[in-house]
Amino acid sequence: MVNYLLRRIGYALIMVILVSFVSFVVMELPPGDYLTQKLEQLRARGDRSAENRIEEYRVRYGLDKPFMVRYIGWVTKFVKGDFGESFEYERPVKELLGERLTMTVILAVATLIVTWVIAIPLGVYSAVHQYSLGDQIITVISFIGLGMPGFLLALIILYIAIVFLNKEVVGLFSQQYVNAPWSWGRFVDLMNHLWVPAIISAVTGTGGLVRIMRGNLLDTLGQPFVEAARARGLKNRTVVWKHAVRVAINPLIVILGSEAFPSIVTGNALVSIVLNLPTIGPLFVDSLRKLDMYMAGTCIVFFTFMLLVGNLFADLMLAWVDPRIRLD
Amino acid sequence: MAQATEKRKHVSQSYWSLVWWKFKKNKTAVAGGIILLLFYICFVGLAEFIAPYSLERRSNYTEARPQVIRFVDAQGRFHLRPFVYGLEKHIDQETRKRTFKEEPSRIYPVYFFVRREPYKLFGLFPTDIHLFGVDESDPQASIFIMGTDSNGRDYFSRILYGGRLSLMIGLIGQFLTLILGCVLGVISGYYGGATDMLVQRTTEFLNAFPDIPLFMALAAAIPKHWSPVTVYFMLTIILAFVRWGGLARQVRGLILSLREREYVLAARSAGASDSRLMFRHLLPGTMSHVIVIATLSIPGMILSETALSWLGLGLRPPLTSWGVLLQEAGTVYAIRYAPWLLWTVPFLLVTILAYNMLGDGLRDAMDPYGGR
Numbered sequence: 001m002v003n004y005l006l007r008r009i010g011y012a013l014i015m016v017i018l019v020s021f022v023s024f025v026v027m028e029l030p031p032g033d034y035l036t037q038k039l040e041q042l043r044a045r046g047d048r049s050a051e052n053r054i055e056e057y058r059v060r061y062g063l064d065k066p067f068m069v070r071y072i073g074w075v076t077k078f079v080k081g082d083f084g085e086s087f088e089y090e091r092p093v094k095e096l097l098g099e100r101l102t103m104t105v106i107l108a109v110a111t112l113i114v115t116w117v118i119a120i121p122l123g124v125y126s127a128v129h130q131y132s133l134g135d136q137i138i139t140v141i142s143f144i145g146l147g148m149p150g151f152l153l154a155l156i157i158l159y160i161a162i163v164f165l166n167k168e169v170v171g172l173f174s175q176q177y178v179n180a181p182w183s184w185g186r187f188v189d190l191m192n193h194l195w196v197p198a199i200i201s202a203v204t205g206t207g208g209l210v211r212i213m214r215g216n217l218l219d220t221l222g223q224p225f226v227e228a229a230r231a232r233g234l235k236n237r238t239v240v241w242k243h244a245v246r247v248a249i250n251p252l253i254v255i256l257g258s259e260a261f262p263s264i265v266t267g268n269a270l271v272s273i274v275l276n277l278p279t280i281g282p283l284f285v286d287s288l289r290k291l292d293m294y295m296a297g298t299c300i301v302f303f304t305f306m307l308l309v310g311n312l313f314a315d316l317m318l319a320w321v322d323p324r325i326r327l328d
Numbered sequence: 329m330a331q332a333t334e335k336r337k338h339v340s341q342s343y344w345s346l347v348w349w350k351f352k353k354n355k356t357a358v359a360g361g362i363i364l365l366l367f368y369i370c371f372v373g374l375a376e377f378i379a380p381y382s383l384e385r386r387s388n389y390t391e392a393r394p395q396v397i398r399f400v401d402a403q404g405r406f407h408l409r410p411f412v413y414g415l416e417k418h419i420d421q422e423t424r425k426r427t428f429k430e431e432p433s434r435i436y437p438v439y440f441f442v443r444r445e446p447y448k449l450f451g452l453f454p455t456d457i458h459l460f461g462v463d464e465s466d467p468q469a470s471i472f473i474m475g476t477d478s479n480g481r482d483y484f485s486r487i488l489y490g491g492r493l494s495l496m497i498g499l500i501g502q503f504l505t506l507i508l509g510c511v512l513g514v515i516s517g518y519y520g521g522a523t524d525m526l527v528q529r530t531t532e533f534l535n536a537f538p539d540i541p542l543f544m545a546l547a548a549a550i551p552k553h554w555s556p557v558t559v560y561f562m563l564t565i566i567l568a569f570v571r572w573g574g575l576a577r578q579v580r581g582l583i584l585s586l587r588e589r590e591y592v593l594a595a596r597s598a599g600a601s602d603s604r605l606m607f608r609h610l611l612p613g614t615m616s617h618v619i620v621i622a623t624l625s626i627p628g629m630i631l632s633e634t635a636l637s638w639l640g641l642g643l644r645p646p647l648t649s650w651g652v653l654l655q656e657a658g659t660v661y662a663i664r665y666a667p668w669l670l671w672t673v674p675f676l677l678v679t680i681l682a683y684n685m686l687g688d689g690l691r692d693a694m695d696p697y698g699g700r
Contacts, residue, residue: 015536022537026545147684149631151638152673155658159670162663170660270635274658285639288548300545304536 008315012308016301017075023300024071027293035063035087037291057087074294078301084294088287093298097280103172104279110194111201111268112260119206120249123213127248128240130218138210145207151270153200158274161196169196170276200271209252216248250322257314262306347616350693357689363682371491376447379485380461380471383648385445387470387480389415391666392428394475394483402432410438412462412471425665428476436462436469475668477656486648487672493649495679497564498630502622504568505575505629510618512572513579514606518587524580531573542570543632547641556647563642567629575621582614616694624687627680634676650676 039054058064065073074084083093126138161169168174172193173186180186220226221244229239269281276282280299287295319325341349351357370378395412414434418427442461448454462469474484516527534542546566550559586592587610595609636642637651638658645652650672656662657669 015533018533019536023545026549143684143688144681147627147680148677149635149680151635152676155654155663155670155673158660159663159667162660163667270639273639285544285641288544289640291548296545300537307536 008312012305012312015308016305019304020075020078020297020301021071023297024067024074024293027288027291027296028067038087074297078298083298086287086292086295088290088292088295093295096283096295097298097302100278100280100283103277104281107172107194107197107277107279108260110198111205114198114202115205115209118202119209120213120245120252122206123210124217124240124245126210126214127217127221135214139214142207142210145203145205146211148204148207149270150200150204150268151274153203154196154271154274157196157199169193172277196275197268197271197277201268209255212252212255213248216251217244220244220248247322250318253317253321254314257310257312257317258307259310261310261313262303343616347693351689354689354692356685357693360682360685360689363678364686367491367679367682368495371488371495373450375488375492377449377457378459379482379488380444380458381482381485382445382447383481383486383489384646385481385485387476387482389428389470389472389476390426390480391478392470392472392476392480393430394668395430395470395472397438397473401435407437411435412438412473414468415470415472427665434468436466436471438462438471474671475666477666477669483653483669483671486653487650487675490648490650490653490672491675493560493643493647494630494633494651494676497560497567497633497649498626501564501567501571501629501633502626504565505572505625506618506622508568508572509575510579510611510614513576513614514583514611516576517580517583518602518606518610527576527580531576534570534573537570543567543636544639544641546570547636552644556644560643560647563633563636567632571625571629575618575625578621579614579618582617583610586610586613620687620691620694623683623690626687627683630676630679630683 035054035057038057039051042053063070077084081094083097085091086093086096089096122138122142126135129135158169161167172190173180174189174193221240226239226244229243230236234243269279269285271277272279272281273285284296284299286292287299376382392415395415397410397412398407399410400406401411412435413430413432414436415428416431416434418429419425420427438460439462440460441457443456444458444461444464446454446456460471462471472482472484474482474487477483477486512527516524543566546569547563550562550566554562592605592609595605600609633642633649634651634654637644637649638654640655643649643652653669653672657666657672662669
């Protein structure tokens with residue numbers, strides 16, 4: 001077990017290093033860097049001292065040094081907890097990400113709860129009442145949800161809210177609460193805005209889960225141990241929820257690790273951009289567009305890290321709930 | 329006797345005709361297929377013919393509301409020939425915003441198969457016939473059935489042309505993925521050992537990257553000064569490059585079981601070369617599976633392009649795809665003042681739904697011997 005853990009962690013470390021290196025190389029590919037973009041901007045504005053200022057920045061951010069020196073410098077600082085400075089905001093990446101982390105996590109956990117609380121009962125109902133009217137309705141809806149991309153749904157909801165309800169649903173808070181300290185009013189305001197991302201994740205996220213839950217439970221319900229439980233005269237409820245669901249839910253843990261866990265940091269970037277949510281996703285997309293290397297690099301490393309940790313976590317959980325699985 | 333031949337005929341049905349039989353019975357899948365066929369014909373083949381205007385043709389009517397095609401006029405009279413109302417400038421007293429609205433006093437009949445801007449049908453046959461249009465001898469006449477954008481360009485025409493790029497990127501990208509995934513999957517499964525190890529680690533590495541961020545990072549690396557066509561192909565290659573891993577894995581799994589079969593041993597004893605074994609004997613066995621996966625992943629590809637272009641990381645004007653069109657449509661301002669620009673969304677959604685319906689039907693049909 002310890003051996004297995006060590007091997008997985010070592011493997012994850014190698015992956016993170018590789019991924020960070022590749023993402024740095026990718027950022028290096030386009031001609032010019034953040035400062036050449038900035039220079040063009042300053043020149044367009046007619047700034048005379050543009051060249052000198054850019055030179056200053058170049059030295060300050062170390063952009064005058066060769067690629068490998070910069071990368072290694074960044075990595076060594078990264079290990080010590082210093083993720084470098086964002087060119088765009090001229091502030092440490094750590095601060096910028098930290099500001100948005102709370103909201104990202106709140107949002108991700110909220111969507112996670114909504115999706116799972118809706119999806120699992122629906123999947124169970126669908127499997128227990130296979131081919132019934134309810135099952136067919138659920139199947140159709142989950143297929144639509146599966147194919148529905150979140151950011152398009154966000155656009156549609158925005159359209160409905162603006163054109164028909166005449167309501168602003170963008171962002172997480174109304175104007176007066178954005179920078180206010182926590183209070184009951186601010187909480188209510190948050191809830192008033194949170195339903196939009198919640199609906200989006202409920203529609204797009206549940207479809208797949210419902211299908212998987214239904215499929216797994218149908219397989220499980222056909223197994224001899226379920227029949228044995230029924231033969232013992234247990235109530236249908238007990239057989240389904242305590243015996244069958246208990247086993248059928250295991251594969252969902254893998255999804256929890258590989259999809260839900262990483263999304264805690266990423267948030268849904270595209271949906272966040274449409275709805276103007278203050279999560280890490282939009283920050284990352286922006287840094288890519290502006291070639292803000294340390295920002296983008298740090299984000300990619302964190303996303304990858306969460307994905308790998310999520311996978312490891314899922315495997316451990318799976319071994320824990322299902323004793324038939326042996327890790328070695 | 330007759331019964332016996334009848335029976336034999338039934339028994340000797342080939343695999344693919346059984347698949348076709350089963351597929352035909354699935355109404356939603358057939359509907360999905362027909363919708364897609366129509367879309368590809370209209371958008372990819374006949375966009376110039378159906379579109380009343382060319383892609384970049386500007387007019388003075390900026391952000392004009394859609395002109396509805398009508399049969400009954402304001403006086404309640406019925407016209408056999410459909411018509412549209414002319415556009416009139418309005419200035420909103422509160423916001424001081426200029427808008428164009430339909431003006432019931434001016435009526436322009438819609439004519440079919442009219443001669444307008446010349447183009448080449450299928451890029452080959454020069455012609456100037458368009459499906460419909462209004463009499464343009466009156467300079468104020470216009471027909472914008474889905475409104476216009478901020479440059480006064482006909483949005484319906486733009487959606488038609490945009491559909492061409494969006495739909496094709498799905499097909500071309502998936503085709504590249506298919507080639508990469510199949511070749512590497514077969515090689516990896518057939519040879520095993522170090523080759524297998526290398527391919528498997530590469531797919532794992534690609535999987536370790538979060539999907540969308542990797543797209544974005546790579547797409548952001550496309551130099552801004554490249555020509556639009558090069559950008560289009562680079563983007564297709566990027567989409568294919570990121571996504572081949574899953575397919576390669578599935579193909580490898582199938583090859584692993586297929587290569588132990590006796591017919592492979594027979595072929596090998598008959599002196600078949602490695603490449604013949606791989607691509608003539610093993611690969612066809614995975615085809616039914618591969619086709620299903622490919623169909624189901626095309627919508628993901630179309631959506632990736634849309635999302636990237638919408639974020640400004642993919643295609644850029646003058647290239648026009650549905651994602652590029654969404655750039656203008658997807659803002660709070662646009663939704664409030666020009667909501668007709670969201671017409672792109674239903675087209676996208678129908679395409680995606682149709683692909684999912686088709687793919688799901690194919691998945692059932694590819695196993696024609698099984699239950700139900």
